Amino acid sequence: MPELAEVEFFRRRWHEAAAGRRIDRVLTHDAKKLFRTAPAEQIRQVLTGAKLIGSEAAAKQMAFRFSGGAWLGIHLGMSGELFVAGVDYTPGKHDHLVLGTARHTLVFCDPRMFGKIEFSQGKTPPTWWSRIAPSILGPAFTVETLTAFLQRRARAPIKAVLLMQERFPGIGNWMADEILWRAAIHPARAAGTLSVGEIRTLWRECRQVCRLALRNIAGAGGQLPPDLNVNIPDSWLFNHRWENGGRCPRTGVPLIRQEIGGRTTCWSPAHQKL
Secondary structure (H helix, E strand, O other): OOOHHHHHHHHHHHHHHHOOOEOOEEEEOOOOHHHOOOOHHHHHHHHOOOEEEEEEEEOOEEEEEEOOOEEEEEEOOOOOEEEEEOOOOOOOOOEEEEEEOOOOEEEEEOOOOOOEEEEEEOOOOOHHHHOOOOOOOOOOOOHHHHHHHHHHOOOOEHHHHHOOOOOOOOOOHHHHHHHHHHHOOOOOOEHHHOOHHHHHHHHHHHHHHHHHHHHHHHOOOOOOOOOOOOOOOOOOOHHHOOOOOOEOOOOOOEOEEEEEOOEEEEEOOOOOOO
């Protein structure tokens, strides 16, 4: 499932192509479940003729703001992707939302249809956007709030806790593994067993991995990379975690992949000891 940085990557694709431009045509697959909470016909009516005036990414979601007070929300789900095509693009069967400008075609493609589309009108952010938990990179994510959250889930494996979006918005499977590897914390450790020092390290690495992921994957503050994950250094766990046989970048010891907290997890037994 796309995580924090991947979502920002896809948001920027649409934004850089169409910010300030008028939407001339809107195509939707009305009967698909992606529109289960959004009226496809209303989306077509309101967005046709509107201009894209802004966009944001938060957690695993993104919001596009249009003139006239329209808010379009997109959750990519497991297989969703936003891409930009030419004006003569012919939508495929998995292209469930297509917005056309005079220069580009913006496409939301989702073959497995685990994604979701939201739509609202109003001057203030809609509930589906404002209810997202505060960013890990924001001032509300403190060592104190992290400590309290871990204490309330003291018996749960720390890997499972890091995937809880109400405190770690945007953190998914690979980012959680990266954070724990950098913090030298075994993913099966009960959250309540972490020491004061380990919690502070975990807090620091949560923020650091988010910053690095945004910079390397989404190109935040620079140019949008040509594709996802092209700038990930081999010093990260990321490049070694996906298949059996990978080795820890720090110790050279073979990595272990196993299900913990309901998710496939990768860790270094020499670096992250239980």
